[in-house]
Amino acid sequence: MPLDQALRQRIADAVAASFSDQIAFTQALVRFASLRGQEHAVQDFVFRALRERGFALERFAMDREAIERHPGGSKFSEHHSQAPIVVGIHRPREERGRSLILQSHVDVVPAGPADMWTRPPFEPAIEGDWMHGRGAADMKAGAAANLFVFDALRRAGLQPAATVYVQSVVEEESTGNGALMTHLRGYRADAVLIPEPEDEKLVRANAGVLWFQVEVRGHPVHVREMGAGANAIDAAHRVVGALRELEAAWNARRNEHPNFADDPHPINLNIGQIEGGDWASSVPAWCRIDCRIAIYPGTAAAEAAREIEATVAAFARQDRFLANNPPRVVFNGFFAEGYVLEPGSEAERVLDEAHRAATGKPLETLVSPAYLDTRVHALYDRVPALCYGPVSKNVHGYDEAVSLSSVQRVTTAMALFVAEWCGVEPVSG
């Protein structure tokens, strides 16, 4: 049932009234340098924030065996986070509306060399409309918004009239196993909203992502006999060339995927990390590259993995050095399929209306060539999974920042969405 104009205004005013607290809470989240595996403290902080707000709480670990058995399970490595998943459960007095999952992740990507930042990455300075900091946009602003939707509704004397799960996960930046774990734990709702920084747009389709490492080894020799020895760094670079051909072949297939056909280069292969050799004066005997590649929705990760392995093996067979030293391909993170949010869902209609009310503009969509946890809910919960969130700058880069006016608009739209999707009832007690 559409909200009336007065109620909309009451909710928008409540978001505005809570907004300075919301900014402070977001800053508190940014101050946790919650890099992969280092999300324990911030998850406890979120746990306490949910408890203070009266949520029922569950906190649980990854179930590695269950994740590995699931087709959406990504690969474990020694870097996999051991931090818990936190779920806050809101139950209405009377279950009248549609249930909802509000999810966010607290893990952030590495800051990189500190001297490349204008300000320290974990000190959330505000300048004009921008809050700076690693994770400010991706996605601590969204994590805070998930809670402040409740604070704003409460300030307006309201709470959702349906079950809402507020889920704080980890491993979104490396495997997506945190979101999958909420699915494996059995949480389900009629829709899911994840406020990732998407420029106030709704994600229509999303690429899957695979991580893999290629390791080349060979026999080093004294540099004075370089011709006789293998150079593993050069050999690794030749493997990159073969992988770039695979990337080009996959990009050439974009017309088979209507959502991706307009992007000239939807499939990005990133050689994100390289390490090789021990010493300037020894011909390098080993080299490892850490790679990330996107795949189209509808392509299973295992199918793409076989193609990657076959590409490396075929290239190695015709390379004089690699034929005798076949590179080893190890999938060590994301092993995730993409998804499409099929147009026409009631959830999308309600979000569109909420967005118009909050921003005065129709809800645009975008196609994301990056991994998103919404895939878990789209592919395995099989419910409308909405990824929609604020305007940002330099996500994953230096001087990452989030627009505060955008965060306020998005929080307003989220609160209106929750109010209409779940319905509202007066605050308990």
Place this chain on the structure above:
Amino acid sequence: MPLDQALRQRIADAVAASFSDQIAFTQALVRFASLRGQEHAVQDFVFRALRERGFALERFAMDREAIERHPGGSKFSEHHSQAPIVVGIHRPREERGRSLILQSHVDVVPAGPADMWTRPPFEPAIEGDWMHGRGAADMKAGAAANLFVFDALRRAGLQPAATVYVQSVVEEESTGNGALMTHLRGYRADAVLIPEPEDEKLVRANAGVLWFQVEVRGHPVHVREMGAGANAIDAAHRVVGALRELEAAWNARRNEHPNFADDPHPINLNIGQIEGGDWASSVPAWCRIDCRIAIYPGTAAAEAAREIEATVAAFARQDRFLANNPPRVVFNGFFAEGYVLEPGSEAERVLDEAHRAATGKPLETLVSPAYLDTRVHALYDRVPALCYGPVSKNVHGYDEAVSLSSVQRVTTAMALFVAEWCGVEPVSG
């Protein structure tokens, strides 16, 4: 004065009689994993071995300021060894012969991944004629030979009739500053012999070597916007391409250097180590390569360094990304000129004779495209600097090994050389 045949035989027999002790001593040296900076224990072991043999002793540190002021001083970095230089001094009762420096280095290059070795690298197994182990050939066999020349002569009732300095240095594999430090300390002799593993040949000419690091930095972005960002790993690889052109240009000049004209590729550029990026899913913002390049004798290191810097700068200016992010070139190790051992010296004649007596073959020469500490004595002491030593396998590689029969032949030749060059007198006391 040439040695008579009976004396030669007496010395050869004494080397043979000491040889099982010499093998055990060499094994003891190999058991020290004396990687760069980790040569303290082995230097103390050598110090004690010299003291037991009655040498006068001096032990001293690098004088960084003096080294940096000297044109043959290589560059310091945080990896520079702090281990001492050890000098054992033999003084005859009567100074009748020509003085000599016997030098060796105890530092070894990294072993690389342990699983690439057939046997653990610091357990000196003997199989047939071969003693295995990192450093067995380069150059702990030579370090042991320097002492066992004295043991053999003593077993024959003799000692050198001139001052002999037995110098045990570090930093030969990375800067050559250890050998330079003996020069700066004021040690001089009429000739120098360094028993590096040179296949029982004498080094006629030797390339200089420079180490440098190139660091590329840029602004990373989310992989979904890869086109907009810089990829520092790819950029570093483009810089390697420019350096390979410089290498080709230097190789093309080989006809200007008679000793190097017959080698189709005397100048080797080695990209020995690479490190870049933080994370598979971030476009890499930084990449560092550690390089080693050879230079012809007669080219000053500073002159070559300017050419390297100019090459990188010129390439960067015309590269879209690098023009805005000029790579940084840092010289961080070897900064050393090559040398030529001019034919016709009396020292070479005496060694040739000793070698013939020990092996039955004339002394061949070779041109080494690798750094050698003999350069210090050739260029700055300005005396005949003889680099000559045993047959080896896989120096700097996996399964490094030295031929024991060759070590015995070389030790015999060295003992005969010392006996003729320095003369002999009966053992003191």
